[in-house]
Amino acid sequence: MTVSEAEYLRKVLLSPVYDVAVKSDLVRMNRLSGELNSDIWLKREDQQPVKSFKLRGAYNRMSQLSEAQKQAGVIAASAGNHAQGLAYSARIKGIKAVIVMPETTPDIKVEAVRRFGGDAAEVVLHGTSFDAAKDEAQRLAKENGYTFIPPFDDPDVIAGQGTIGRELLEQNPKLDTLFIAVGGGGLAAGIAVYLKQLKPDLKIIAVESDESACLKAALEAGKPVTLPSVGIFADGVAVKTIGTETFRLCQQYVDEVVTVSSDEICGAIKDIFDDTRVIAEPAGAMSVAAIRKYAKNHDLSQAHVGGILCGANINFHTLRYVSERCELGEQKEAVFAATIPERPGAFKRFCELLGGRGITEFNYRYAREDEAHIFVGLKLRQGQAEFEQIRQTLHDEGYRIFNLSDNEMAKLHVRYMVGGRPVDLPNEHIFSFEFPEHPGALKKFLDTLGDRWNITLFHYRNHGAAEGLVLAGFDIPTDSRRDFDRHLSQLGYHYQEQTDNPAYQFFLSDLTAPA
Missing domain, CATH: 3.30.70.260 (ACT domain)
Known part of the structure; x- marks a missing residue:
């Protein structure tokens, strides 16, 4: 559904989000401003009742339901902030909400949805991926007459997020450069379509994780495209395909796209903590990561720069990973x-x-x-x-x-494994895998491969995400490599061969091989 720019302006101005949302603070990052010789401001969407901006879009969409739709209830598929925003909105409005989440969703997120939703929200755990959960949600919607509430690709959701732009202009009309994180594009689209109509010279820079840059890929192709895979660290923006309407608006109103690495995001989490004593989630820190990166190649000394801390729903165990990587990011x-x-x-x-x-x-x-x-x-x-x-x-x-x-393999695995090398293992091959975090994942892995290939190395890491990261070695004779590859394709897990990775060659490979 395409909505005119003037209609978006009306929707933003008339949105009832303040029934539940707060006008979040816009705070100056004094330490970072001094370091970068700039004027940097941070929009604190972590102050929302559900700790993220997603409440705005979910509530605005639910406020537009007809009486019949309210009576029938709503449904969504989400493992993150959209689920919490929808559950909270359902409880406030007294509308039944069914929220389908993958079985791999960490307990802390499932319990948060139940807590925010109270008696109004029912959590259904289904499948081991977001796509499986979404398919089930759409099936249930059709079967029971629920209204499906999408996380980003909907005009009313977009307009709800656009209320942040309204606040930004009121709080600091001097802003001339704004960095906005992009997953499905709802936040950037809503803010951009509002601000660009009122302040066209404001530069809007979209920020994506370099492991899930679906907007960048769509801009290059001229239309939304589906990424083959996405990274799992910044799970709040781990979207394979940008929305149709969000892409239309971003293509028209976003001036530039910047991508940031996981290490740069970790450095930004530390930057935000140093200035505010708030711990952002990875997606929530991306705008600050981009500001620091952008400042290296552009003169921001006279600029009034804004970024959005769009969420702070971080799994506590992720902090260990952040602490390890933030110094590298900076x-x-x-x-x-x-x-x-x-x-x-x-x-x-x-x-x-x-x-x-x-x-x-x-x-x-x-x-x-x-x-x-x-x-x-x-x-x-x-x-x-x-x-x-x-x-x-x-x-x-x-x-x-x-x-x-x-070198991701070195930082994730090898640094913890230095100390042992095989004396005679000429046919060893190394692979990295992303394992879904659910009972039976390892058993499926072993059952699929069978007993034919000896496992020579195995190292597992998890940083609080729905997937664990595995490095595994196998003794694969040359004449059986084709069969091994066929077995891997049956797994359904994302994997990549790492045998030529220099970290493996330096520290873990066969002693008889050339150094």
Whole structure:
């Protein structure tokens, strides 16, 4: 359904969201503003009753229901903030809501939906993916006459999110650059269609995770396209296909798209905490991550910059991962592999060449008679340029250095595994997998592969998401590789071969293979 720009303006101005939502604060990030020599403001949507902006769109959509639709009830599929916003709105309006969530949804989110919805909300757990949950929700809607409330691709949902733009203009009319996180596009579309009609010269920059950049892909293709897979860290924006209406509006009103990495998001979570003492969820910190990244290549010294902390529903266990990665995101730490001679005093000489810089991590185990491979974490004061100086110094002294700061396998798995290498395993192949977090996932994995291939390595990590991250090794004779690939395709899990990854080659590969 296409709505005119003037109609969107009317919908935003007349939206009843303040029945439930608060006019969230717009606060100046004094520390970050000083560091970047800019004027940076943060819209605090974590202050909403459900800790995210999603309440606005859900409530506005439910407020437009006919009496017959209210009597029949509503339904949605969501494992995150949309579910909580809808449940809260259902309780306030006294409308029955059914919310279908994947069986893999963390208990903390399921309980939050039940708590916000009270007697008005029924949670149905179905399937092991969002797509399965959505299919079930649509089936139930058709069977029971429920109204399906989409998370983003709906004019009334879009207009509800657009009320943030109305507040921004009232709170700081000087804003000239605004960064907005994009998943399905409802937030950016709603704010942009409102602000651009009233302040056309305001620059709006969409921000996407580089692991789920569906808007960027759609802009390049000229239409919405479906990504083959999306990353799981910033789960609030883990959307494979941008909405049709949200894309139309973003294509017309968004000036630029910036993508950010998981490490940059972690650095932004720390930035927000340092300035506000609030812990944002990964998606909620993306605008700040983009501001820091954008400032490296653009002069923002005279700009009045805004970002939106769009949610703070973070799983507590995710904080461990954030803490590990935030220094890398801010380029205040580097991790790298190095070869040093296997002789007394070699480590001492290596440390001397680092010039007194702080070592955050050092992993080593004897492997060869002539040289050792070490995994090093190093504190930086001047970012990547400083690391390049260090690398050149070490290179001049005869050390081989390989930067692993952008190597996901090294940071997720290998740094915890340095210490053992096989003596004779020439047919070992390494794969990374995303395992759904539900009982039986590992058993399905093993049952599908059967007993034909020996597992030579296995390491599992989870950072509070619905999927766990696995690194696994297999002994695969050359003549059975085709059969192995066929078995992997039957799994249905996202996977990638990592055998040529330098982190594996440096620390875990067969000792008889070339170093």
